[in-house]
Structure formats: C-alpha cells, structure tokens
Amino acid sequence: MTQTVEETRYVTSTDKPESAHFVMVPPGQPDESPQAYVLRARIEGFAITALCGFVWVPKQDPANLPICQECLDIYESEDRSDDSGEGLPDA
Numbered sequence: 001m002t003q004t005v006e007e008t009r010y011v012t013s014t015d016k017p018e019s020a021h022f023v024m025v026p027p028g029q030p031d032e033s034p035q036a037y038v039l040r041a042r043i044e045g046f047a048i049t050a051l052c053g054f055v056w057v058p059k060q061d062p063a064n065l066p067i068c069q070e071c072l073d074i075y076e077s078e079d080r081s082d083d084s085g086e087g088l089p090d091a
Contacts (some may be wrong), residue, residue: 019065
C-alpha cells in the first residue's frame with residue numbers, strides 16, 4: 001500500500017526588501033477598499049498580490065515602511081480620470 005502525504009512549505013521571499021506595496025482588490029471580492037482587503041488578508045492569513053507582482057501574506061502595518069517604487073510608478077501611470085481625488089491608497 002502506498003501512502004501519499006501532502007506537504008505545504010511556506011518560504012519567506014528575499015527577492016525584495018520590505019516595503020509597503022499598492023494592492024488593488026481583485027474582481028469579485030466583497031471588500032469595498034484596498035485597505036479593507038489588506039486587513040482581511042492579514043486577519044485571515046491569505047496571500048495578496050501587489051501591483052508590482054509581489055505576492056505575500058500581510059503580517060504587519062506598512063505605515064513605517066518605505067513605498068515600493070515599482071508599485072508607485074505603476075499606480076501613477078494608470079489613468080485616474082475617474083478618481084475621486086483621494087490620496088494614495090494604503091497597502
């Protein structure tokens with residue numbers, strides 16, 4: 001008899017230094033804002049994807065971290081003609 005064991009490994013990425021990333025809520029999510037989506041991910045422990053493509057499970061408040069320059073460049077290059085004039089989203 002052969003027994004199969006499923007194993008999940010969690011690896012901390014060292015590709016990028018710690019920074020605050022911009023997150024857009026994926027379609028179909030019930031969250032009203034990126035901030036609510038990140039908070040829910042932090043509480044429930046699921047991975048989210050930043051505009052720059054970085055994937056992580058948020059575990060800390062990003063307020064004291066530097067902003068990811070790649071995310072900022074992508075955010076600033078998007079068409080904001082329908083923006084309500086609010087500042088940059090928290091990530």
